Each structure stands twice: as C-alpha cells, then as structure tokens.
C-alpha cells in the first residue's frame with residue numbers, strides 16, 4: 071500500500087478549496103492501490119484555509135499563515151497522524167504534492183508568499199523521510 075496526497079487524487083482539500091488532480095494517481099486510489107490523506111485536514115484545519123508557509127524563527131521552523139498567525143501545532147499534528155497511518159500500514163513509498171509546507175520534499179516555498187522556492191521539506195515530508203519512507207511527487211512518481 072502507498073499513501074498519496076489527497077489533492078493529487080482529486081480531493082478538493084487545498085487551501086483554496088481546489089485540487090491538484092493527477093488522473094493516474096486518482097486511478098491508483100480508485101483501484102485500492104493507494105490511500106489518500108491530507109495532513110493539513112488531519113491536523114484539524116478547515117478547507118478553504120489561510121495559505122501558510124514555513125519560516126525560520128529563532129532557529130525553529132514555524133508555520134505562519136498569511137494572516138501572520140502561527141499554525142505550527144496544526145501542521146505538526148497532521149504530520150504525526152499521517153506518519154502514524156504510514157507506520158500502521160507499513161508503507162514504504164508515498165507520493166506527495168511538490169512544494170507544499172506539509173507535503174513538499176526537497177523544495178518548499180520560502181516564507182515570503184511570493185511563490186519563491188527554497189531548499190527544504192514540508193512538515194509531513196520531513197517526518198516521513200526520517201522514518202525511511204521513500205518520497206515521490208507528482209512529477210517523478212512513474213520513475
């Protein structure tokens with residue numbers, strides 16, 4: 071079993087209430103080859119929600135919304151719940167949405183809300199990578 075970001079499977083769970091549907095990934099879920107999870111919804115956030123990015127504050131990674139509020143607790147809770155499901159299902163591979171502050175792996179938005187990318191991992195991707203799970207995204211999942 072693998073886990074995919076819900077928005078890649080066509081769920082309208084993005085911050086703006088839209089999806090990032092990739093038909094092949096949606097098909098994997100429909101055929102019960104994958105399950106879809108959205109860490110931000112698992113963390114208790116509603117959809118739509120305030121866009122958030124990761125910023126470094128006093129050497130700690132925090133999740134700050136465009137409203138300047140701190141959503142670190144919700145993003146951490148979502149990452150832990152996602153990670154617990156992955157452990158329970160003995161998942162070895164996930165397909166996560168690129169660049170997201172939860173799901174992004176390798177690159178994330180830089181905290182300036184200008185669409186600029188920087189090196190780093192989203193909260194969920196970071197936790198899963200520490201568990202030794204292989205992380206793919208919507209661009210390289212066929213490799």
Ligand code: SF4
Pocket residue numbers: 075076077078083084085107108109110111167170172173
């Ligand atoms: Fe998609 Fe992940 Fe953002 Fe949820 S948290 S909308 S699954 S990128």
